[in-house]
Amino acid sequence: RKEVEQDPGPFNVPEGATVAFNCTYSNSASQSFFWYRQDCRKEPKLLMSVYSSGNEDGRFTAQLNRASQYISLLIRDSKLSDSATYLCVANEDNDMRFGAGTRLTVKP
C-alpha cells in the first residue's frame, strides 16, 4: 500500500469551475502536510502548506482531517494557468512522502 494516495485524474474542467482533490495518507505519525504543483517536465513547487484548522490562499483552500487521515485541496474560479499536476505530501520528522499526483486540465 502506498503511503500517500491520490486520485490520478485527469480532471478536465472549464474555466471558472470549482474543483476539489483528495488525498489520504497511511502514516498516522505524519506531522505536517503540503500541496505541491508540478508543471509538465518541471520540478515540483510548493503551492501551500496544510494546517489543521484549514487554510486559504486566494482561490486555493486546503483542509486536513487527522481522524480520517485525509487532505483536500479546493480550487475556485479555475484559470487556464492552473493546469498542472497537484502532488500531496505527508511529512514525519522531515521524511517527506509524495503522492503520485492528480492531473488537472482547465479548458477555455
Add this chain to the structure above:
Amino acid sequence: GAGVSQTPSNKVTEKGKYVELRCDPISGHTALYWYRQSLGQGPEFLIYFQGTGAADDSGLPNDRFFAVRPEGSVSTLKIQRTERGDSAVYLCASSLVSTVNNSPLHFGNGTRLTVT
C-alpha cells in the same frame, strides 16, 4: 539567491555503466533529499540527509545506489551497473529544517537519466 542546482541536466549512459549525479543545495539548508520520478508518477523517495549523515536511506532500491554528502552541502548520488529500469528524472531538494519540522522542500530542475 541561487536555488538548488543539479548537474548534469541530462545524462545518457549505456547499461552496466557507472554514473554520478550532483546536487548543490541552497546555502544554509541542512536537509537534502533525493527523489526519483518516472513519467506519470509522483516523486519516489530515495534518501534524506541531515547534515553529513543519511538520516533515512530506506528508499534506495538496492545496493547499486549510494549517496554521499561529505561536507554537509553538495551531495552526489552514485549508481553502479546501471540498468534500463534506472531511467528516470532524479530530483534533489533541500530544506531549511525548523524545530517544528514544517519546512517545505525546494527542488532542483532534476537530472534526466537515460540508460540505453
